[in-house]
Amino acid sequence: MILNRLRRVVISGTGSHLPEKRITNRDLEGMVDTADEWIRQRTGIIERRLAAPEQATSDLALEAARRAVADADLAPADIDQLIVATVTPDHAFPSTACLVQHRLGCRQVPAFDLSAACSGFIYGLAVARTAIAAGTARHILVIGAETLTRFTDYGDRGTCILFGDGAGAAVLSRAEEADDDSGIIDTHLAADGSGAELMILPGGGSRLPPSPEMLAKRQNYIKLEGRAVYKNAISKIVMLVNESLERCRLNREDINLIIPHQMNARIIESAAKHLDIPLEKIFINLDRYGNTSAATIPIALDEARRENRLHKGDLVVLVAFGGGMTWASALLRW
Ligand SMILES: CC(C)(COP(=O)(O)OP(=O)(O)OC[C@H]1O[C@@H](n2cnc3c(N)ncnc32)[C@H](O)[C@@H]1OP(=O)(O)O)[C@@H](O)C(=O)NCCC(=O)NCCS
Known part of the structure; x- marks a missing residue:
């Protein structure tokens, strides 16, 4: 049977990179009509990172990528494909992935960006897994990297409290040990494009090219229907986890760790309650980084490893919901 010939795919290395500068809730109090306490209670966020003026998405991606490749005990020349999940690329083209491929010192292998907003890293994981399982690549670098603060309106208190910059990466490899699961x-x-307007960066593309009018209307910044996103996110996360367990004939008690997209602590806590999964099994770091879109899950995955929250044999769920609308999950045996 063809399925038996498909290769098992493992995560062989992880890495992350966060810019040094922080924006605290107190800093935001000086910019918009908000309060540290309101932000903590409504979102769980305490601070976020801000890329330096000379840093773009590829700079953060490159550093995370270097760490992931080294962690996998590989050299850049071993990488057979690069995918950068981002909605804040350096340029419309060339892709951020091409910039990383060159600066990392990879061979002339396929490199492309993937746009699926907050679900981007899991989308990348699924694409890479298929290529490795089919035998067309052995090691694929999947990066989630964003500089969302460049597109955040620091005059809009409904959105500026949420977003930060950062990058995370993982190397996916063909499994070697035959007796391992x-x-x-x-x-x-x-995806469901009927919800495209709920989270959107309206200007700067072919629909609304840059113009003085576009800038005057502040359409170069992220617009968000926070409440609608909030409700949708909870139900989708619950559905994704339940359906994945069902497909794999596993129970929620089998899960050791859930790494959700870091968008809002209340969303994550409410989903955990609906799933009847204790909070100790949910990884949360949004208090320190806010929402970094496609980068939240690979950053969290890397931190979870370094904090010894992942052990061999653990069942791990990655789950995300975001702009598009898009949603995605991945179930891994560590
Ligand atoms: C944005 C979000 C934090 C707002 O929290 P909320 O509990 O839904 O709050 P609401 O939008 O209902 O607003 C409640 C009140 O707080 C006010 N408010 C909004 N932002 C505020 C802020 N930063 N500080 C103080 N008050 C604020 C609103 O104006 C509103 O006031 P009103 O009742 O007088 O009209 C929340 O909806 C959220 O996190 N949504 C998910 C968004 C997300 O992460 N999207 C990214 C894509 S993954």
């Missing part, structure tokens, strides 16, 4: 067990990707 570690690796990606299940992925699920979905």
Whole structure:
């Protein structure tokens, strides 16, 4: 049967990079009509990172990528493909992935950006897994990297409290040990463009090219229907986890760790309650970084490893919901 010939795919290395500068809730109090306490209670965020003026998305991506490749005990020349999940690329083209491929010192391998907003890293994981399982690549570098603060309106208190900059990366590799069951067990990707307006960067593309009018209307900044996103996110996260367990004939008690997209602590806590999964099994670091879109999950994955929250044999769920709308999950045996 063809399925038996497909290769098992493991995460062989992780890395992350966060810019040094922080924006605290107190800093935001000086910019818009808000309060540290309101932000903490409504979102769980305490501070976020801000890229330096000379840093773009590829700079953060490159550093995270270097760390992930080294962690996998590989050299850049071993990488067979690069995917950068981002909605804040350096340029419309060339892709951020091409910039990283060159600066990292990779061979002339395929490199492309993937736009699926906050679900981007899991989308990248699924694409990479398919290529490795089919035998067309052995090691693929999947990066989630964003500089969302460049597109954040620091005059809009509904959005400026949420976003930060950062990058995370993972190397996916063909599994070597035959008697091991570690690796990606299940992925699920979905999209519904009817909700495109709920989270959108309206200006700067072909619909609304840069113009004085576009800038005057502040359409070069992220617009968000926070409440609608909030409700949708909870139900989608619950559905994704339940359906993945069902497909794999596993129970929620089997899960050791859930790494959700870091958008709002209340969303994550409410989803955990609906799933009846204790908060100790949910990884949260949004208090320090806010929402870095496609970068939240690979950053969290890297931190979870370094904090010894992942052990061989653990069942790990990655789950995300974001702009598009898009949503995605991945189930891994560590
Ligand atoms: C944005 C978000 C934090 C707002 O929290 P909320 O509890 O939904 O709050 P609401 O939008 O209902 O606003 C409640 C009140 O707080 C006010 N408010 C909004 N932002 C505020 C802020 N930063 N400080 C103080 N008050 C604020 C609103 O104006 C509103 O006032 P009103 O009742 O007088 O009209 C929340 O909806 C959220 O996190 N949504 C998910 C968004 C997200 O992460 N999207 C990214 C894509 S993954």
